[in-house]
Amino acid sequence: MHSAVFLIEFGAIILGLGLLGRVAGRLKFSPIPLYLLAGLAFGEGGLLPLPASEEFVAIGAEIGVILLLLMLGLEYTASDLVSNLKTQYPAGLVDFTLNAVPGAVAALLMGWGPVAAVVLAGVTWISSSGVIAKVMGDLGRLGNRETPVILSVLVLEDLAMAVFLPIVTALLAGVSLAAGSATLAIALGVAGGVLFVAVRYGRLISRFVSSDDPEKLLLVVLGLTLLVAGIAQQLQVSAAVGAFLVGIALSGEVAEGTHTLLSPLRDLFAAVFFVFFGLHTDPASIPPVLLPALALAVVTALTKIATGYWAAKRAGVGVKGRWRAGGTLVARGEFSIVIAGLAVTAGIEPALGPLATAYVLILVVMGPLTARYTEPVATWISKRRGPEGPHASTTPAPAKPQETVPDQDPAGRV
Known part of the structure; x- marks a missing residue:
């Protein structure tokens, strides 16, 4: 009986996602906000809770994030990763300063104490690699000039999580400095080791994985990705970082074949991830913290836009790309x-969980909108203000060269 209920519930979820995707496609809009709203409607405190399929949806959501980051890694080569990390690390420092500080200040203003301030700083600092990967794919921007800059910021954030998460865990647990340092050293060692293997032995890994049989290629790549992601997570490193670096290590025909085979799986499990996020949000917990969450969301949306603009400008990207x-x-x-x-598990501040949930829900819905409309709105404002500005010149400005999308190989790499 339980299996029958599970099949009905999960089948209804998948069918609903397909219909919502069609609606979003006709509206030429990212389906992510619709997936989230569907999760809210059928989650805890929603219109029709779906408890039987909850555990499977949770596992599917985790696989969805892993596949999103694997496919993102396939767009990048190891040399691109290293060169961009070397050149873009100042963007990581700017990103931390502009986006972590507002969260810490907000927590202190609400009287939550220093530990909660560190936690909320992390909540407002880190962008969602999964959401952003999906949005860039939906908007067809994976080959744009600004994409390497975006990926560099995301990679720096994900690698920073290898340091930040052990620190937060140690603070919440109140463990000794020695124990916290040991956990941090392990996390850094694992992240560095996986990165070294991906960069140094990427060709050997691609040769090992390569197969003319699509079935064997799919099984080996998927199994290797889940294995590395699981080991990374077990050692206090993000599973997303592990999956991303597996994608970095694969190249050539292997990357092209993997991209083709895994794209449908990625889209399925990515949709499940966004539904899962909504399923675990009780709508009744949001109204009491909605105003502070909305204020924090507006401030940190602006600081993220400033971060991306600055990083892209530093990389020589044109104004629209910034x-x-x-x-x-x-x-x-x-x-x-x-x-x-x-x-929340440590019980340091009861309101922190609902505030973080409301904050993330606002920005995960706002994110696809800002990704699509920030550049057109900024261009429109610039045109409106340009001719009327105090320093406007009657001499027409020289034409700027049009931004072009760089050449790609068949795998879609920049």
């Missing part, structure tokens, strides 16, 4: 919820 980079980085998601969940 605005697109900033708008794309706005969404928060899985990491923010993980960080807030650690604090």
